[in-house]
Amino acid sequence: MKKFGLVLVTVFMTVALLAACGGGNGGNNGGNAVNNGGNAANGGSNAGAENAGGSAGAAEGESTEGGDISGTITFLTNRTDMIDKEYVDYAKRFKEKYPNAEVKFEAVTDLDKTTKIRIASGEFPDVVLIPTLPNSDLPKYFAPLDDLGLNDRIYFKDYKSFEGKVYGISAGGSTTGIVYNKKAFADAGITAIPKTLDEFYAAAEKLKAKGIVPLASNFKDQWTLYPWASELPSSIAGNANLNNERVNSDTPYTLDNPYGQAMTIIRTMYEKGYLEPDVNSTNWEQSKKDIASGKFAMYLLGNWVIPQVIESGTTSDNVGFFPMPYDNSGKVNVALAPDWGYGVNKDSKNLATAKAFVKWMVEESGFDDFAGFIPVLKDKEAKVAQLSEFNSFSPTYIEAVSDSAETTEVVNKAQIVKEALVQEFVLAKDPQAILDKYNKQWAKAKKAVLK
Structure with a gap:
């Protein structure tokens, strides 16, 4: 991690502790x-096509x-x-x-x-x-x-x-993780925050058995799927430059690389019934109310959504925040983005x-x-205040970098909308076919752009 990132994380830890004491x-x-x-x-944290301190007088x-x-x-x-x-x-x-x-x-x-x-x-x-x-x-x-x-x-x-x-x-700035309703977790008998992917699935199963929707994906709205296509893959790779390194390959999307691994998690959640009952008729504004009420238990989104959930009908101390466990190592990287x-x-x-x-x-x-x-x-x-809980899991922050001009040009030429890729991957009978489709678009655009 860069020195900048280390300094910033130190600031976050201090800030989170102060915020917890102040109850903000x-x-x-x-x-x-x-x-x-x-x-x-x-x-960073733009969906769609890829491509108060001191005051001066x-x-x-x-x-x-x-x-x-x-x-x-x-x-x-x-x-x-x-x-x-x-x-x-x-x-x-x-x-x-x-x-x-x-x-x-x-x-x-x-x-x-x-x-x-x-x-x-x-x-x-x-x-x-x-x-x-x-x-x-x-x-x-x-x-x-x-x-x-x-x-x-x-x-x-x-x-x-x-x-x-x-x-x-x-x-x-924001970081991405699991925003959750504490009462929903308690009602489902979840006594410890999941630190591994298996524990995460087990918690989702308990929530489902209790009649609580484990994860609100807002699948239909599409933009809410951005973490599965960018932040989570970068976290899995431990590499903020993952998106830019795609220009070195004609097949950047594979089942066993960070992109495929991240999307396989949400596909698994869909197949096990851990997302909304009908993912094609989800509603963003309503989902915030449902998270607040405990009808839904979790989001995978940035800390920016926490105030929106609170405003939608709950209290700050009922909303928690922890890093998304994407494997069974017990260690986790998280994206830090402007x-x-x-x-x-x-x-x-x-x-x-x-x-x-x-x-x-x-x-x-x-x-x-x-x-x-x-x-x-x-x-x-x-x-x-929820950053205090988040940082208590000792995540390693991966500081975001800008997409290079070459990457942006290839993405635009290929007309790849990363959230649409997630949608297709999750719903497809053959997810490999979807990856093949996008790799073909990528390779063709790359050849045209990087002559």
């Missing part, structure tokens, strides 16, 4: 993936951002649930700091696809969450953010950077205001707490 619950709703899928495609903002903070800007977001609610307060507070400026919010459910289309058209909002583009393309569309005075204060600085310039700043990154349209008519908004979102909005994120600011403590 991490806010209300949250997460990169709300309604349309998180940020796991590029090694207005005077500093105006000088570092190179212009007057005035005019109206628009922020394109995936948080449809915050429109006419929390975003109203955000707009009010931003205007209180910058009286001559105004921010409007536009929310979409298919963020990655929609943002790409808008960018390709040449017309896109002032501030967006950067979609799955190669980092080499970032200067074509986005303004550098190095003048915000944040570079030395944040994690994941290089995640959305190119040639030494920062073009995107993550909204927060969320969507804020980016500023380089052609914004109010560039200084757009940059000031990004800085305000990171430093003052409180969105990271609200969303249940691990803060991107190095000197800010996380508010997600």
